Amino acid sequence: MAVPTREASRFRAWLLEGEHKRAQQLTGSTREQARERDHPWWKVMCLTGVDYFSTLGYQPGIAALAAGLLSPIATIVLVVLTLAGALPIYRRVAAESPHGQGSLAMLERLLSRWKGKLLVLVLLGFAATDFVITITLSAADAAAHAVENPYVPNFLHDQNMLITMLLVALLGAVFLRGFAEAIGVAVVLTGVYLALNLVVVVDSLIHVLRSPQLVVQWQNLLFNQHGSVWAMVGVALLVFPKLALGLSGFETGVSVMPLVNGSPGDTPGKPTGRIRNTRKLLTTAALIMSAFLITSSFATTVLIPQEEFAEGGQASGRALAYLAHDYLGNAFGTVYDLSTIAILWFAGASAMAGLLNLVPRYLPRYGMAPNWAAATRPLVIVIAVIAFVITWIFDASVDAQGGAYATGVLVLISSAALAVTLAAWRKKQHGAFVAYLVITLVFAYTTIANVIERPDGVKIAGFFIFAIIIVSFVSRASRSLELRVEEVKFDEEARAILDEAVNAGHVRIIANEPDVRDEAEYRDKEQEAREDNHLPRDSPVIFLEVTISDASEFQSTLEVHGERRHGYRVLSVESPSIANAIAAILLAIRDETELLAHIYFAWTEGNPFRFLLRYIFSGEGDIPPVTREILRRAEPDPHQRPLVHVG
DSSP states (O other): OOOHHHHHHHHHHHHTTTTHHHHHHHHHHOHHHHHHHOOOOHHHHHHHHHHHHHGTTTHHHHHHHGGGGGHHHHHHHHHHHIIIIIHHHHHHHHHOOTTTTTHHHHHHHHHHHHHHHHHHHHHHHHHHHHHHHHHHHHHHHHHHHHHSTTTTTTTTOOOHHHHHHHHHHHHHHHHHHHHOOOOOHHHEEEEEEEHHHHHHHHHHHHHHHHHHHHHHHHHHHHHHHSSHHHHHHHHHHGGGGGGGGGGGGGHHHHHHHHHGGGTOOBBBBOOOHHHHHHHHHHHHHHHHHHHHHHHHHHHHHSSSSSSGSSTSSSSTTTTHHHHHHHHHHHHHHHHHHHHHHHHHHHHHHHHHOOOOHHHHHHHHHHHHHOGGGGGGGHHHHHHHHHHHHHHHHTTHHHHHHHHHHHHHHHHHHHHHHHHHHHHHHHTTOOHHHHHHHHHEEEEEEHHHHHHHHHHHHHHHHHHHHHHHHHHHHHHHHHTTTTTOEEEEOOOHHHHHHHHHHHTTTOOOOEEEOOOOHHHHHEEEEEHHHHHTTTTTTTSOEEEEEEOOOOOTOEEEEEEEEEETTTTEOOOEEEEOHHHHHHHHHHHHHHHHHHSSSEEEEEEOSHHHHHHHHHHHSOSSSSSHHHHHHHHHHHOOGGGOOEEEEOO
């Protein structure tokens, strides 16, 4: 029986490898370490581009399917919204959140305590929708490019589901083995892919110029359907939310800010050069994508018969690939297919990396994730399983997943718009506030219209939100008895008070809930503690007072202040949790003085279950037994454990 146990232990160690390093990796590092990871902004743009630019693989086809002959006009509306709406929003986000936390961190700061935490949990659900659908949709589109290639063996035709599942499994396997950010690979993939798309688009436009009757035919059909230009614009405004896939990439652009190099004079508090270069990244990516969106939409709409965009058509999910094969030959088309498959697969890798950084960045800090969530491999397994399920639900269809993807993208952009609007309001920037408010309302309309038209996205997001909230609060409850204080710091007066206790030969502490803090309060509390616990009159005591700060926080660093009030010695501290703070201070006193402290409580009257809920959500509750349990878990040796007395 020893061998299976050893093998199981080895597997567990492999599965949780790197768990202890994740917090440091996610919270940042020294500037010297960070500079080793800095890259020119245009290289980092390629890393975001594997997600953003790869949507060209399916965006023109989805746009044609959603808007029909109006696809180019609806795409122009989308581009206007990109350049006049999303781009200014995320340029502001880059300035407000320059360390890669993104708009979620802005909202967390603007809406404090549990309101901010709950909002972040909801937005994490939509972010999970965005990233997971990126994985499944990209793999499905890669499969569509593969099965339609004339050189692919016949037995693989119509095997989209199998190929998609294999690509998702391969992605998971790569991350289980270990996946470093390969900016060099991203630069090559993005450069080659954009160059090939440029060739396809330019060649297609040349064919359009050589066949002006196609443009005339397209115009005639448009006027026959809609009557006037204004009617076309009106319909385009109604349908363009379906094209919101072309807005993806902005949240990724700000999340990779720590990889962008800045100026020599940058400081952690004010990385001006990094912000400037990130804005170059966002602007350049938006301009490149806008140009490709308009030209590819026009060329594919004019040159490809509308029936080919439908499910099962040769241009379904691969409009530009259709033109590449049709006009440039199967050899070039195959090269284009291989490039598209590679960048779509790498877009899934980018999304997986985004999830692996996003979830541990927030949930463990809230105490709302199991301990294993700090490790990469268990999260990879969970994400891969979810991706398999979603691929099966949508039957590996690119078009069917478009609504879910657009929902995730639009909610994240809307939340970013709301964040910068609130930031402008708080800074009394009235002109910026009005401009951002208008953009926020436009994105809100776009999001609502997309949800009404295609509710699949909000259903999936709802599942993620429900799962995240349930897991989060179960985890918070199960981890509530952990010693979650990172460090205890005593100021000079606090150390002087402890030194006096050491000289007396013992450390006796009375837990006091601070009220008016007058002489009568301390006198009565001391008398009560001495009578209940039979403390000698000549034994000096120290009062310990904990004031609740933000109970929604999970981990904290304690700054213990000493003071002498009305002749009594008092240690005071702010903490998200009273019991955790007391336990941590007692252990710190033991380590500082080599004496086991005694702490004295009075019993709390009331329902224990109600007090437990109060402790989890407000940091208060029935303090004595909780403090004792935290100490027991933190220090297994009872001979080294501070003593808790309750009278």
